[in-house]
């Protein structure tokens with residue numbers, strides 16, 4: 328009797344405390360994507376974060392989130408974050424792919440373009456979400472209540488579009504010289520956009536000398552790559568617009584616009600919850616241009632920490648309940664030249680024999696066919712048989728191409744579209760998926776090549792290092808693993824080191840605003856963010 332009374336009292340105390348600490352239904356949902364922010368970089372820099380990325384760690388931390396699919400590029404990655412779906416369902420199989428049925432001369436398409444616009448090409452394109460086959464959180468919120476506002480701001484157009492979706496109220500992205508919106512939108516720009524564009528233009532007239540933060544001192548060591556070196560901060564010259572993208576000023580400007588829109592639009596104060604997605608793109612440009620383990624990345628990530636802190640402060644100032652999720656579109660790893668001297672001697676650049684044009688040449692000679700026989704964006708990923716190859720030769724050309732790729736020592740596997748089509752959608756922990764399952768998750772039969780090529784680990788598919796020295800895009804875990812952090816002020820968090828997926832973000836956020844998501848429409852599952860016995864996924868679990 329006495330014991331059961333005590334037990335009842337204890338239970339009451341537990342449930343009272345979990346009620347007091349439970350997540351509040353948010354009025355503002357903010358999704359931040361830090362481009363190329365790998366789980367490895369998060370782990371390496373966790374102790375150094377003092378601002379926003381420090382504060383987010385008091386929330387729910389999934390240090391092993393997975394962009395589970397093989398095509399770990401920016402567009403596919405961003406397409407998973409707010410759709411709950413792998414690229415196999417979003418249709419965003421890569422940043423660029425081939426569509427030989429196009430009537431325009433350029434048969435390559437860019438993931439966030441509309442190729443039906445006359446005179447467009449994959450390089451000179453009109454930004455559009457029309458290739459995205461899935462609905463985003465914003466699309467679903469808008470359908471549930473048109474009063475919900477969908478705002479998307481990013482350094483890259485593809486980040487803004489893939490997180491924002493088909494029904495964006497405000498979308499702003501960097502076009503190389505200023506922040507712009509979609510063509511044909513003739514509503515006046517918010518004041519903050521003009522203000523940031525003017526400030527950036529003025530700052531670009533002058534050079535910019537970055538200051539090495541003290542914690543980055545030990546990483547400031549030059550490493551030679553061909554005729555240049557990386558690892559040490561360097562000044563940006565006046566008018567160097569490419570240098571702007573790898574400077575702290577880039578993410579700062581994107582953040583300024585996001586914060587300005589929170590204020591100007593009074594996010595959270597409308598009749599329905601609002602969603603804001605923010606793409607901080609500079610980390611990716613820093614990774615590509617300088618690698619991931621030098622002073623450049625150190626300074627950049629401390630800058631991200633600061634920008635996230637400013638976003639949280641702006642959200643606090645709204646006095647509206649909000650929830651933030653922060654993740655990345657893919658991971659990454661260092662340039663081979665530094666990997667080699669940092670304990671990974673097998674790191675290498677890809678062999679030029681694997682370039683699609685070179686593989687194509689060999690096959691053209693073998694079958695006496697005009698070039699190109701093969702089309703491909705890169706020396707890995709989707710490879711397409713040219714449309715003009717006669718029907719009676721196609722099977723033999725495909726077989727020979729597969730054998731020639733497999734004979735290359737840097738190739739790990741080659742799948743045919745037919746092989747991937749027959750595989751069931753992968754299930755189970757993403758870190759244990761087979762290579763074929765990873766490729767299946769970014770396979771769309773309408774858009775895939777006839778062959779899909781996987782390079783071995785530590786092979787960097789960049790030969791010309793004059794601009795970019797390092798990259799991502801592989802099916803290996805250093806490119807797939809990203810942090811996923813959920814945060815609401817005052818709500819206790821926890822850390823879960825077991826793998827979850829970025830496709831879990833959408834159902835998790837939707838449950839917090841009681842927005843039903845039919846599970847058959849997505850690949851992810853709701854993550855229960857309650858640190859105790861409460862269940863923030865009650866809607867899904869009912």
Ligand SMILES: [Zn+2]
Pocket residue numbers: 362363400401402404611656657
């Ligand atoms: Zn990216």
